[in-house]
Amino acid sequence: MTDTTDTQDATTAEAAGKQPSRRSLIGWGGAGLALGAAAAGGAVAMTRAGDDVDPAGADTGAAVAFHGTHQAGIATPVQDRLHFAAFDVQTDDRAEFVQMLKDWTEAARRMTAGHAVGEGAYGGLAEAPPDDTGEALGLKPSRLTLTIGFGPSLFEKFDLADRRPEALVDLPKFPGEALEKARSNGDLCVQACADDPQVAVHAIRNLARIGFGKVAIRWSQLGFGKTSSTTPDAQTPRNLMGFKDGTRNIAGTEPDRLKKFVWVDGQDIEDKSAWMTGGSYLVARRIRMHIETWDRTPLQEQEDIFGRDKGEGAPVGKAKEHDKPFLKAMKPDAHVRLAHPESNHGVTILRRGYSFTDGTDGLGRLEAGLFFLAYQRDVRKGFIPVQRNLSRTDALNEYIQHVSSAVFAVPPGVRDKDDWWGRALFSKEA
Numbered sequence: 001m002t003d004t005t006d007t008q009d010a011t012t013a014e015a016a017g018k019q020p021s022r023r024s025l026i027g028w029g030g031a032g033l034a035l036g037a038a039a040a041g042g043a044v045a046m047t048r049a050g051d052d053v054d055p056a057g058a059d060t061g062a063a064v065a066f067h068g069t070h071q072a073g074i075a076t077p078v079q080d081r082l083h084f085a086a087f088d089v090q091t092d093d094r095a096e097f098v099q100m101l102k103d104w105t106e107a108a109r110r111m112t113a114g115h116a117v118g119e120g121a122y123g124g125l126a127e128a129p130p131d132d133t134g135e136a137l138g139l140k141p142s143r144l145t146l147t148i149g150f151g152p153s154l155f156e157k158f159d160l161a162d163r164r165p166e167a168l169v170d171l172p173k174f175p176g177e178a179l180e181k182a183r184s185n186g187d188l189c190v191q192a193c194a195d196d197p198q199v200a201v202h203a204i205r206n207l208a209r210i211g212f213g214k215v216a217i218r219w220s221q222l223g224f225g226k227t228s229s230t231t232p233d234a235q236t237p238r239n240l241m242g243f244k245d246g247t248r249n250i251a252g253t254e255p256d257r258l259k260k261f262v263w264v265d266g267q268d269i270e271d272k273s274a275w276m277t278g279g280s281y282l283v284a285r286r287i288r289m290h291i292e293t294w295d296r297t298p299l300q301e302q303e304d305i306f307g308r309d310k311g312e313g314a315p316v317g318k319a320k321e322h323d324k325p326f327l328k329a330m331k332p333d334a335h336v337r338l339a340h341p342e343s344n345h346g347v348t349i350l351r352r353g354y355s356f357t358d359g360t361d362g363l364g365r366l367e368a369g370l371f372f373l374a375y376q377r378d379v380r381k382g383f384i385p386v387q388r389n390l391s392r393t394d395a396l397n398e399y400i401q402h403v404s405s406a407v408f409a410v411p412p413g414v415r416d417k418d419d420w421w422g423r424a425l426f427s428k429e430a
Helices: 094-112 152-156 197-210 255-261 271-276 299-306 335-339 383-393
Strands: 010-012 081-089 145-150 188-194 215-226 280-289 354-360 366-376 400-410
Touching: 081 197, 081 366, 094 145, 094 197, 188 197, 188 280, 188 400, 197 215, 299 335, 335 383, 366 400
Parallel strands: none
Antiparallel strands: 081 188, 081 215, 145 188, 145 400, 215 354, 280 366, 280 400, 354 366
């Protein structure tokens, strides 16, 4: 947890007003794509994939533009819900995997615009499975964004080792962590964010279905209650410990900070990873909170641990949340003091974390905490030095434990209807 996005335009879908056509028995995800007219589902207004749509506000059920220089879901205003999935590759056929990425891109293009996948959940051949699973019919796009990333292990496959960026490092072991192998790492990931949880789950479910036999979900995480914001004019959200989190987070309206700390610049990467220009690097960490212990901790001690007051969120000795903190007024092991850029040689990362609760741990305690998502220009200069600083002396460590971890290279955005996720990585000519 640390106190630390060029935004994608928000859009609304236009009504297509077309009925679904019959599709071939090949279906979605086969050797080719049968992409007939859009299926209008209930109250959802749908557009043809790739159509331009009108801008929308950050707090509506509208659509977020899929095409752009950078992937949506990074600098985009943070939505309320998350479904994150890490996948393992099962095929050793490069062409088959590339086709899946193209299929995924087309599905993502449609779902983020409010379309059903392919030709929809109904109206096709009765003898074939529908192209779409159907649970999002009648729902708004809900600002759905889908963001893909490639893990270090993917570069060991498909003769990609010579294209692995030097910045995509395996994370070192940090003091106090207890990582679950089955819930860590992955060949690739997809982050689905939306204001409706069913829309986010629908997106991951359909990508997993399209990828069946080529990839399999390794682990996934549902999240609610965003714990950081990329819109500083909005109220800062609170984590499950009741404190405002991410006050100094990079905003989507700060292109200079985004360029400096988030987006990969062609000038600071080697030729083999030029395909990452315009991309970013993602660190995902599942952080368990021992909330039962925390809930029995005196208020003053809680505030000392964070270095902020619990009501306003003001730094120690200050009146308002956004007042410049005086770090030396905080205890030496206060979380804000240790996470602050001034304590980390200016290091700044962009956060998109979410709270989670996953039942109980079998001992009468809630399995709850923070699913930490951080984007940065270089993991070696971003997350790693900050976490080293925190893991050594942060007073908050008594109440949290990192139990899952993964790192991914997040490629640049899909430029137009002919582009696809990972094209620059997998296409020699790109």
